[in-house]
Amino acid sequence: MQNAWIVATMVAVIAGVVGFFVVLRGSAFPAHAIPNGAFAGAAGAVLVGVSSLLGLGVFAVLSALGIGSLGRRGRHDVATALALVAMLACGAAFLSRTTEYAPEIFSLLFGEVLGVSTTELLPVAGLGAACLLAVAVLYRPLLLSSVMPEIAEAKGVRSDRIEIAFLIVLALATAMTVPVVGALLIFSLMIGPPAAARALTPRPGAAIALSVALALITVWAAIALSYQTNWPIGFFVGTISALAYGLGRGWNAARTHHHQLPHSATFTDASSPGSPAPPLGQRRQKRRRPI
């Protein structure tokens, strides 16, 4: 039980930090696709007889590279969707070659945080530290290319390289978290708390801290509730994340309603939910038309 708390705390910190950039860059789809692709890798690793963490890592990075290189020309969302189904199809093929795998599928998809052993802690901690280090090194160019891609390009930041680097960080974060919270729910944790944090504060540093704090609360509450009710932890992570996002948006809407002039429009770009000042084109589109 103690291991569960330790590992869940590490996962929440990673998800909070990496998730902030996922939300900022609008990479929700890759954040969903990479864990699912990694899941296929775990199935393959069982088939070949190597450690499932290796399979997870290899397939997560493969998915990231596939999305990055296919998306370089052509549409990002199409590239992501096709990379995702290709990985899942490989997973289905691997699964059809193994037997007696059904309970493990469930735990890889939905997580098994209560069954984490002490030997599993070390690789998770190592990969997590690597992720945080990568984000720290990439921090300034990543932030700049996410918020103002044109200015970043003008300053000599290669946005396509940043994109690939970020996808690989996402893949590392995925590989360490999938065995713990499951392929399907690391995604919720990377979207809900960071989105709520972004709605609450426009400053990047504060938003990252808040995002980590919300992710921690989400995971701890989910573990406690899951322990109490014996229901799957994923259900609580998904629900609390969605709730956090809803509250964040509600708070943001209420605040912009009160202050007609937003006090800090410096950091909010057009993508922030309920952003106070969207560009003209979007504002026009938002207006209700007579039907």
Added chain:
Amino acid sequence: MGWLIEPGFFASAQVHTALVIGAAAALVSAVVGVFTVIRGQSFGGHALTDASATGGSGSLLAGVNPLLGFVVGAVTAAGAMEAIGVRHARGRDLATGIVLGASIGLASLFLYLDTTATATTGATQQILFGSIFAPAPGTVPIVAGFGAASLAIILALYRPLLLTSISGDLAAARGVPVRLVGLAYMLALALAVALSSLAIGAILSTALLIGPPATALHATRRAGRALIGAAGLGIACTWIGVLLAYDSAHWFSDGNGLPVSFFIVAVIFLAYLISDLTTHRATRRSTAAGRTGALVGDRDPRAAR
């Protein structure tokens, strides 16, 4: 021919059903999918497969017809995505993600309750991966009905839908009710996705929705031709995949082939890669010759976001 088509392929009743259901799903997915690709809603289209699976696992629990669960799940999620109603692409992806996360959470609860309450261990795999070879009895007519409904919505709205998909501002200026058309389109998408993920599984549903339309849109800039091309390509990929899966039973000594979804996705992915590489080369040549403009326009990654 013997090496290409293993004996008994055309005589098998299972294969007949797979070919018919697969073709129907491929047709509906391709027609709806052309608009999904143009509108940049691949994520939404994929998220609806998971949402419909949530409905499906809920229906197992409630003991009602799975198809009802699939359709209710997909339509509810589509409604929620539209209700959050963020217009620009990044925010829309986020809203889609939130709905997706919540519905996956619900699915995990339903599946947990299913497995503890009824001890159906195959439920997870059945819902997630589906099987074109083993459709539930009585599925075919219902699938055909919902497929026809989805096609009818798309064809009835063809022109305004195309206009809103290409330029929302232009459509609004022409007096097209953009939100209403968007809502009707989401309904068509939800129906198409629900029926195809029930009939052929979640993986194939996304693959057929995105792959053939994206490939066809590489080859032609005209929507009408893209629709026909995508439909033809989708059906061809499905049939080739079914054939390979049937043959694959003879490739292994234990007589168990690889899943049909693997082959169909492999063929679709290959087709997309080929079209991607050839159009890339073609655009590079035409830009080298000094002819830039419309053809290259939407390959700008920033425009695609």
